Amino acid sequence: MRFALRRAAALAGAGLLLAGPALAGCGKSSGSSPAPAGTEPVTLTVNLFGDFDYKPLYEQYKQTHPNITVKENITDYDTHHKNLKQHLTAGAGLADIEVIEIGQIAGFQGQASKFVNFLDQGVDPSTWTDQRVKDASSADGKVLFGLGTDTGGLAMCYRPSLMKKAGLPTDPAALSAQMKTWDDFVNLGKTFQTKIGDRNVHWFDAASNVFNAIVAQAPQGMYDASGNVIADTNPDVKKAWDQTVAAIQAGESAGLAAFTPQWNTGFQKAGFATITCPAWMMSYIKANAPDTKGDWNVATIPGTGGGNWGGSYLTIPRSGKHVQQAIELAKWLAAPEQQTLLFKTKGHFPAAQALWKTDDIINFKDDFFDNAPVGKIFSAAAENIKYQPLGAHAGEFGNAIGNALVSIEQGKATPDAAWQKAVADIKNIAG
């Protein structure tokens, strides 16, 4: 669910930002004195980035808990996490439930004590993979402060109609067979560009998305296992950079920076043939380009077949007024039934690992994606995710390199100059 921002939400967030400190206290939950979960009417606030498609679930929850009303506040990814950090430091302005994205979770490990410890609340950590648990735990592992909601195991979404036009296979298995490695992917893109013969159609949407996917499959990305920044020295990062730059230079990138209006238009107007695709991206595509139904399919991601992009945690700040009710709601939202439902109705793939083997998930096919066996594909993708050490600024480093790639796409910088700039940015953020 990473970056699943709607333009409107981003703008609303920016508006709030400009309104400044006057609104700082707005996220606080309403209601009176703390009371045990009972019948007293309680309004719980939930702060999200992008739409988690929780609204129908709140209605369902209200049927068994008539006294609980849930109020959602959606801002964009950047603003949401900035606000959360700021509010935690200030000790005010926090919602009852705050979500944290996987790329940001490491930055909150040091503040684990400010959140409810789910280990004290009867939560079984074996629900998730060890990595997911470790990422949302304090350094000593005694506090688990996040409930994993969804997982961002990667696949490759593509447009069969464009593949057909370029004379490439439209069948996922046949296509996957032609792009086993990332070099294959870049070479196939060259073929695509020559055969498609349309300068407004490209092999992929944005270089940064391809780069992130390649790096996500490496054993180490931006940090090493002992928490040192290696973003600028890691050969895997540089290799991913070089592969991506080669693709840009072959004209394969549509140059549509992710989560911009142009990017959204690219989905609607078939401006690109492939996009790196965690399960939540399916939800984004459906919401953003409903008219393209049927002209999508899902192939295996090149490389290791693994890699992760996104996925989130539910957390509960301890300073809230309705902590007990919030715990109940969060546990319910993260429960297997709800995770399965969210996958089948919206496309958010469960974080709970036991679900990856259930028939309900494995046999699920999505007609929006030409009946692709998405349950099977994303289960395999989730199984293939290898542990990669996270760090507080991993997301910011990724964004800095992403911007450098954008400057090449824009034709404003040479690859060397752009890389130097990215390295300087990384040093500035880490130092």
Added chain:
Amino acid sequence: MAVLADARPAQRQPAPPGRARVSRWHRLDLTVSPYLYVAPFFVIFGVFGLFPLLYTGYLSLSGWREDQDGSRGTFVGLANYTRLLHDQFFWNALKNTIGIGIISTLPQLMLALGLAHLLNYRLRGRTFFRMSVLVPNVTSVAAVTIIFVQLFGRDYGLINYVLHLFGVSRIDWQAGTWSSWLAISLIVTWRWTGYNALIYLASMQAVPFELYESAALDGAGRWRQFRSITIPMLRPTILFTVIVSTIGALQLFGEPLLFNVSQTPAAGGSQHQFQVMAVYTYQTFLGNGKYGYGSAISWAMFLVIVVIVGINLTLVRRLRGVEGA
């Protein structure tokens, strides 16, 4: 002194016997209440102006950063400021701020002067025109910028469409240094020209009509009158607007932030080409959680503003000395 006392006749009235208590209250009222009247401003300024200023100063000497536990309250002396001197991103931000500041402020003030001159004529529906120029200023920064971002859109923006009619190829306004500076300056100019025009207009109306009359008798045309009477008479006002606009330009924040349509609005473009000082402060302080260093940038920005306003003040004053002679 006598005049002053006369201005407060109540004090002179002898207190009626037996009402000394009331009189004491009365005297207290006279001495204390003026302070109470001005207090709200100073209390609000103290809470939202002075305290943050001083606290930021304190923070700027600390090594507090969000990604290091226990760094809160550590004293690092001037380390943050020495780092600033070698921070290429700070100098880049300073350059961008000054660049955008110049191309947004200079044309804007000249335009405002011309506009005020036109509005000073006897026009039909004069009040309507005078009020209309202020309308852009009462709109919100966010709303205006969002609309301009649409206009400056690369693929479907109106501006590129119009340019296309004249054979200019599509411009990615956010991508280039000059194109982004121009676009941001246009947003600023659009919002503030009317405001400055009204200030000039008010000042123009205070210019004695006789001056124009005698100049006209001497055979001076409209342009000559504008140059030799209006502008010299307006100098104090110009001084004021130059200072206020300079401060505004150096504190520019909302426009460049919202102009950057991407995942990283605070980066100020793919190569930080329009990342201004306030945005860099915001990115460092809240984005990267470097509270100490972010505060130091904030203070440096304050000092930069003081210096640049000082330079402008001298320049405009000198202008006055030369031409006024």
